[in-house]
Amino acid sequence: MAELWDIRDANGVKTGRLHERGKPMRPGEYHLSITVWIANSHGELLISQRAPGKNRAGTWEPTGGAALAGEEAMDAALREVREELGLILDSERGMIFRVYKWPHSDGSGAAYITVWLFRQDSELSDLTLQPEETCDAAWVTPARIRELIAEGKFIDYTYLNELFETI
Secondary structure, X not given: OOOEEEEXXXXXXXXXXXXXXXXXXXXXXXXXXXXXXXXXXXXXXEEEEEXXXXXXXXXXXXXXXXXXXXOOHHHHHHHHHHHHHOOOOOHHXXXXXXXXXXXXXXXXXXXXEEEEEEEOOOOHHHOOOOOOOEEEEEEEOHHHHHHHHHOOOEOOOOOHHHHHHHO
C-alpha cells in the first residue's frame, strides 16, 4: 500500500489534498517531516546508523521521517522513534526545537520540517532496531557528533551549535 502524506501550504497548514510518496510534488506544495533528537541526563544524544541498502548507508543521524496522512508532528515523532528504535518516548518530555522548510533536491515541492528535542534516558539494550532503517545506535556527546561530521559520517545540520547549547 502506498504511503500517503498530507499536502500542506507554505505555512504548514493542511490543504485537504494527499500526496503519494515517491511521486513528484508540485512547486509550492509541502509535506510534514520530523527530526527527533533525544538527549539523556549525561548530556549525550541518541543517534542511529542508516542500514545497508538505504541512501547514505552507514551515515549516522537523529531519527526522522515523513508524517503520514492524518498525523501531526508529535504523532509522527513518536511513531518514527518507536518504529526505527523500538523506543517509547514520553510526549511530555518533548518540545519543538525548530521548524523550517527544506526544498526537495529534485525541485518538486518541499518538506516542512519540525525538529523535536526529547529529554529521556534509556539504555541501548532497551532498543529494538528496525533492520530496514537502522543497523546501530549510540549515545554520543556533541563533540563526537562534530568528529563524525568532520569524517563525513554525519549531516551537518545548520542548527547544531544552538542545539548543543541546550543540552
